[in-house]
Amino acid sequence: MTDLPDGIQRREFDGRTRLATRGEPVYGEPTDGEWRCWDAGRSKLGAMLESGMEVDLTGGEGVLYLGAASGTTVSHVADFAGPTYAVEFAPRPMGDLLDVAEARHNLFPLLKDARKPEAYSHVVESNLDLLIQDVATRGQASVAVDNARFLADDGQLLLAIKARSEDVTADPETVFDSVCEELTEAYEIIDRQRLEPSHDDHLGVVARKR
């Protein structure tokens, strides 16, 4: 079961218990006082936490987030975590991510390619607690393995694997197995779970650096 830190709470929104963090609203999500709803339908990490995967969060973690896109999920991460490095490759979503970063003191946006960690190794510090990855490119496992360099020895990987990015035609389970197999180069897998119904053909993976 997910251990939630103080920065994440389960609260009532529209009669349902949903996750929430404290911070500036970003994408028109419902709010309750200073708490804003973390929409699991729009956030794979949200779906992983909501479904109770074996995620170990304490709050205040150093985080590297790969595939930050417009900042929907990374905004919640920065709400409960410590220094949060957000890597995104495409300029257009980066425009939105900049607005999210400006409303927070601990979010560092980087317009970089997650497949080339050398290009941000001079900025992102080592010994981070969390690597969160949601990139829709082929070779998702090798991106996670390459970026393990930023994690502390017992650092955690929270990964959303998109089957269709690896192979459109193959059976998703086959894709997930081969990605997980490749992950074991650098990680020990703690938990894996499909993210249906909120995210089709996605697998959530929790792993620890070896």
Added chain:
Amino acid sequence: MTPNAADSGWFESVDSGDLTGAADAIAHGSANAPSEWPAQAIDAGFADDTDDYYATLRDATIEAAREAVAERQQADDQQLLHAVRAMDDATRTANELAERCHEWAATQFDDIDSGIDGARDVASREPTDPLEERVVSLAERIDDLATEAEELRDFIERLAPDVAPNLAEMAGPVLAARLISLTGGLDALAKKPSGTVQVLGAEDALFAHLAGRGPSPKHGIIYTHPAVNGTRPEDRGSAARALAGKLTIAARIDHYSGDFRPKIHDELDDRMATIRARAGDGDGGGNVDGDTEAGQ
């Protein structure tokens, strides 16, 4: 500079308070491995404490990302449209003048080839009288104009992937630019139905068909794509329809989202393989690996 510059932090040669320098170091620096940068920055006297370091880092990363975004957004679809139109004008004018030049030069020199190559040959000659001087000078202008067209093409090849990553990947940079130019912008292209994209550039044939004078055109400018012209004639209609469908999706992703999606490119390859497999019996149309050089 430290002896081991490849493994120093972004703040290494930045003065505290120099935001522009810091943003530049973040955008263009690199290191082989990460390190405890906050602690090192404090040791080096760059930051007073961790909070100070993170505050500086935040300002610098936001500034770096903002500059990079602004730079990439300069690459807008209208610039691409102007560039491809200028390239076509330059090419067409150079060819016309080369024809004129060839005709004229043939009265002055022996063994002149036609076309741009011929004009370049004339341009390299040493004129011996005022008449030859005029011919050679004209040829020099043609050479310059043709060079300009080539440089415009290089420019389009660099620009198009920034403006429309998926469309440029699928269509090739120049065809992507032409599609944008024919519709007047990426915005307009993204709103066109796939059937319109299929016959863009074949308006004469289309309207003749609509007026009842002729068959419907199977393809417009997308004929230049290897998926169409590398497919045997019987299957070109299918190929053009499949390609136009995927190009439309690519243009919509580029306009509304802007991120690169490898998936749609694989889907087109799969579809083309299916269409070409129809030729099957090895008559040249059955080149199933999507290669460009299928002999027809």
